[in-house]
Amino acid sequence: MTATVPIGEFSRLTYLTIKTLRYYHEIELLEPVAIDPGSGYRFYSTAQVDQAHLIKRLRELNMPLPEIKAVVAAPDQAARDAAIRAHLERMEAELVRTRDVVASLQALLLPSTGISVEYRSIASYPVLSMRSEVAREDCDVWCDHSFGTLYGTLAAADLAPAGPAGATYAAEFFEYDRGEVVTFVPIEPRHRDRFDPATVLDLPARRFAIALHAGPFTEFDRTYGALGSHVAEHDTALAEPVRELYLVGPGDAEPADYRTEVCWPIGRL
Template identity: 55%
Template structure:
């Protein structure tokens, strides 16, 4: 016969508070083996202690409840390992992002930004293979990764070499509303004949005038470059607020693994004519 204990004793055995155990019962993650119909008192089997220990460790790793259910339901060690490995990979990516943000914050508080070089130029017209979607700002890195992979794979499958530096355009709504239209593009070489690809479009970009600055490094302090360039434009030129900002990825994740070596042109749309 399996020995059972009251919820308070089970809390002492597992280092899970009574409040937590009640919550896990409510969400059916760790249910007591018996509940008294009159008093509502819960009793747990000592055989459940190991399961409780596993749940506590997974929660200490901030694993979401649905993934914990997957681990608990897995009968094969390989299935458990796969779920744990996926979660740890996400944690490592989040840790790397946190470190980058901390580094950016320290620089913001202690290091004066270098003088920003701003060039004014007219970007010539070009034709590009594009993918457009409404994207939340929080999802932009993942979306761009998927979008550019699809664009490059499509060109590769059709034997077409990109005709220039890839980039993306960001609508005003993307910044103002934290969600908006984004277009990823890869320029096509002159005369390229591209077979139709579902969800992708071939777009003619007209010649446009920009104030341009280069952002060096990762994207955690991208806002500083945007702020400096936008402020410069406000003082020395006339911006086109309804036109999308363009980014050109001179050196990006598709070419190098070290974010510190990324180089991105930020192209701020301005009116025709010389800067005022």
């Protein structure tokens, strides 16, 4: 059995203010079951209490109102649960990101131990590659896709990589949050004819200032900052993309165990 109660009583039943209930009515999120034609006073059913509680909790989880409307209007329990579950997964991912940022901030408070820089000349070598203009926010997904494609192509040819995979990022990627990204996996020179020539690239010979980045990519900016500053202060950088080599990366280990060589080009051989 249900009953109809005025907006003030419904506010007490749901812990939602009258102002909030009026707003939810305006945006058609939680509408009263009846409105007095003379006074315009709103009335709600006690059957709406659970729905109001659901809306309140979703708002406490920072779910956007359009998504809450979709949850409330879901055709069945399964669809409603799927929408809530998707939001919870996004929140969990955000919590992980927040923990990473907190850890990074705490590290910034510690005295700097400096950076170890190695100088190395690397000869030209062929790689199987993919390139695309990529937005920074889409980079992780695109890199996962491209490396999966490259390793899949090698496996189909019954070949193993001839060295660590890597990537380069155009200056525009950093300057405008969108630019060309080239991912690559080294191949033996004798095998280059086994692949589509459009996918085979010869990385140019270069002399690099190199720093090892240990750990997840959330701290990558600090390695770039330290190595780039060292090069600016002691060498002359070439106006071309920095080369990253993934000695241990995604798919090989947990983020804490990643090992990436950041190679800053400073001259030709």
